[in-house]
Amino acid sequence: MQLDAIKKLSDQDMSAVNELIFKELxxxxxxxxxxxxxxxxxxxxxxRPLLTVLAARALxxxxxxxxxxxxxxxxxHTSTLLHDDxxxxxxxxxxxDTANARFGNAASVLVGDFxxxxxxxxxxxxxxLKVMDILADATxxxxxxxxLQLINCNDPDTDEARxxxxxxxxxxxxxxxxxxxxxxxxxxxxEVELAMQNxxxxxxxxxxxxxxxxxxxxxxxxxxxxxxxxxxxxxPTLPLIYAMEQAEPSDKTxxxxxxxxxxxxxxxxxxxxxxxxxxxxxxxxxxxxxEAQKAIDALSIxxxxxxxQALMSLANIAxxxxx
Numbered sequence: 604m605q606l607d608a609i610k611k612l613s614d615q616d617m618s619a620v621n622e623l624i625f626k627e628l629x630x631x632x633x634x635x636x637x638x639x640x641x642x643x644x645x646x647x648x649x650x651r652p653l654l655t656v657l658a659a660r661a662l663x664x665x666x667x668x669x670x671x672x673x674x675x676x677x678x679x680h681t682s683t684l685l686h687d688d689x690x691x692x693x694x695x696x697x698x699x700d701t702a703n704a705r706f707g708n709a710a711s712v713l714v715g716d717f718x719x720x721x722x723x724x725x726x727x728x729x730x731x732l733k734v735m736d737i738l739a740d741a742t743x744x745x746x747x748x749x750x751l752q753l754i755n756c757n758d759p760d761t762d763e764a765r766x767x768x769x770x771x772x773x774x775x776x777x778x779x780x781x782x783x784x785x786x787x788x789x790x791x792x793x794e795v796e797l798a799m800q801n802x803x804x805x806x807x808x809x810x811x812x813x814x815x816x817x818x819x820x821x822x823x824x825x826x827x828x829x830x831x832x833x834x835x836x837x838x839p840t841l842p843l844i845y846a847m848e849q850a851e852p853s854d855k856t857x858x859x860x861x862x863x864x865x866x867x868x869x870x871x872x873x874x875x876x877x878x879x880x881x882x883x884x885x886x887x888x889x890x891x892x893x894e895a896q897k898a899i900d901a902l903s904i905x906x907x908x909x910x911x912q913a914l915m916s917l918a919n920i921a922x923x924x925x926x
Contacts, residue, residue, distance in 0.1 A: 627674065635717050638706050642702050681718055685712065689711050690749065738784075745772060748776070770808060813924055835865055837866070849881035
């Protein structure tokens with residue numbers, strides 16, 4: 604199933620999610636409205652709320668709490684984007700100026716806080732303690748992941764275990780919550796809840812691995828951010844970690860220094876040559892494919908349907924995406 608078909612399948616639900624998002628973005632403070640609408644309208648794929656919608660329907664959920672859950676997930680995600688771009692000093696996201704580049708760091712951080720708090724206001728409306736527990740835990744783990752990533756920055760000794768810990772916290776945890784919560788509101792068995800949790804976790808891991816690959820290979824216009832940003836920020840992502848393990852000493856030293864200092868655009872071509880020589884990007888793609896397959900396998904417990912097929916297809920898309 605292609606992404607267009609998946610979106611068509613979920614169109615009615617996602618229209619309701621978007622309507623709720625824009626309704627809940629409204630504030631008496633004009634700057635909050637301006638920045639919130641700017642970031643939410645900046646071309647994101649809405650993958651995380653889409654997962655909640657598809658997972659709920661795949662479990663034959665017939666009520667409407669999944670709409671509010673999907674909006675909550677998107678608010679949490681968007682708030683992390685606002686904060687991340689300030690921390691990373693990013694200037695481009697989704698092909699547009701970042702909110703901090705246009706409105707300043709202070710405003711971006713504070714509006715990110717507004718979106719976080721709005722998500723918790725929506726959570727209380729669901730009156731489900733387990734939902735609140737899962738989402739509160741997810742937001743805390745995401746924050747820990749961002750701090751772990753900050754610690755790893757400019758550290759060439761970061762290994763795969765530390766890398767996977769970071770991407771679980773900062774990315775996979777919210778994917779995991781997005782799909783697990785569909786089982787919770789549908790009052791599914793513990794086995795089904797765990798299966799949906801694992802699906803989201805593995806999908807999120809595949810998604811982030813490929814995001815880190817695309818930082819070195821994607822066209823800027825397609826990716827919507829500057830190629831080589833991770834290198835410039837000194838982030839030891841999986842492509843660099845694997846390349847350092849496989850590279851000859853001189854190349855390993857070059858990568859190590861680039862991570863320590865934050866690689867320049869002039870170094871990018873040489874780093875790309877090392878990634879090619881060590882087949883680091885092929886290794887990363889294979890790891891992403893393995894995670895995607897684990898996500899698909901987790902769904903074996905639920906009945907076949909178009910929505911299940913959509914979830915399976917999203918896993919394959921995540922491991923094979925070009926932007």
